[in-house]
Amino acid sequence: MKITRFNEGRIGVVVDDSHLVDVTGLIGQDAGEWPPVGMNRVIAQISTHRPLIEQALHTLRRIPLAQVVLRTPIPWPNKVIAYPVNYHDHGREMQAGYRADHQGFFLKPPSSLSGAGEPIQLPVVPGREVHHEAELGIVIGKECRGIKRDDWQDVVFGYACLLDMVVRGKEERVFRKAFDTFCPVGPWITTADEVGDPTALAMKLWVNGELKQHANTRDLVLDIPGMVQMAAAVMTLYPGDIIATGTPAGVGPVREGDTIRIVIERVGEMNVKVTQGDMGQTPVFAKPYAPDIIKQK
Numbered sequence: 170m171k172i173t174r175f176n177e178g179r180i181g182v183v184v185d186d187s188h189l190v191d192v193t194g195l196i197g198q199d200a201g202e203w204p205p206v207g208m209n210r211v212i213a214q215i216s217t218h219r220p221l222i223e224q225a226l227h228t229l230r231r232i233p234l235a236q237v238v239l240r241t242p243i244p245w246p247n248k249v250i251a252y253p254v255n256y257h258d259h260g261r262e263m264q265a266g267y268r269a270d271h272q273g274f275f276l277k278p279p280s281s282l283s284g285a286g287e288p289i290q291l292p293v294v295p296g297r298e299v300h301h302e303a304e305l306g307i308v309i310g311k312e313c314r315g316i317k318r319d320d321w322q323d324v325v326f327g328y329a330c331l332l333d334m335v336v337r338g339k340e341e342r343v344f345r346k347a348f349d350t351f352c353p354v355g356p357w358i359t360t361a362d363e364v365g366d367p368t369a370l371a372m373k374l375w376v377n378g379e380l381k382q383h384a385n386t387r388d389l390v391l392d393i394p395g396m397v398q399m400a401a402a403v404m405t406l407y408p409g410d411i412i413a414t415g416t417p418a419g420v421g422p423v424r425e426g427d428t429i430r431i432v433i434e435r436v437g438e439m440n441v442k443v444t445q446g447d448m449g450q451t452p453v454f455a456k457p458y459a460p461d462i463i464k465q466k
């Protein structure tokens with residue numbers, strides 16, 4: 170199943186390449202609620218909702234995807250966990266002396282989440298580059314803590330495309346990655362049963378049609394079972410928590426007017442526009458900085 174949010178927070182199930190159906194009322198959710206935790210509940214109670222959805226699917230009106238605005242599937246997760254330097258080629262291009270397996274994770278604020286239909290708004294940071302990072306997003310399905318590595322699949326709900334946007338610099342990593350719209354996730358969550366084995370998924374990212382990143386999840390330093398286990402070793406994970414799994418080589422700047430396209434095999438494809446916002450000025454980025462990125466073959 171492919172499940173997402175659209176327009177004013179309605180919950181949709183994607184039925185083919187170009188249509189979704191609105192299941193908000195069917196599964197008793199309120200699109201206008203605050204805080205917007207309907208999807209967290211849907212994920213937590215999926216075993217109740219799924220038969221209802223499957224039974225009603227063919228009776229619901231099909232809405233063209235082109236006529237809706239896709240929002241981020243889970244706007245209010247308990248946390249967004251992110252693993253830094255989790256592909257060796259990205260570590261080499263950044264000349265990073267560490268890898269995620271012995272570094273651990275950081276967190277991105279849930280307020281940085283946006284959806285496929287919402288443009289990235291560049292902050293006003295003259296003298297700085299804002300980079301794309303293509304990543305597979307993992308969505309947690311069950312509350313858990315201290316799980317065994319072999320049990321990782323029991324707690325994973327699904328997967329999505331994720332862009333971990335960042336202002337390059339030497340300042341606090343979280344600060345540089347925290348701006349609104351710096352974590353597009355979507356275009357939907359593809360449930361784990363549809364993805365099958367996620368440990369060898371091809372992932373590509375283009376900017377304006379030019380291929381920039383091309384990798385496979387088999388090349389992750391800390392693999393998917395390891396990431397779930399490591400996060401759950403430290404924190405209780407809750408339904409709707411998101412894990413950004415790290416980016417491969419090929420990161421680079423985006424500018425106003427660009428379109429970022431990310432495709433992950435069996436997960437989805439997301440096209441996100443880049444616009445220039447008028448916020449985000451901060452003395453933290455007063456000094457210009459240009460990253461020294463060593464191109465990888």
Ligand code: MN
Nearest residue numbers: 302333415416
């Ligand atoms: Mn990243």
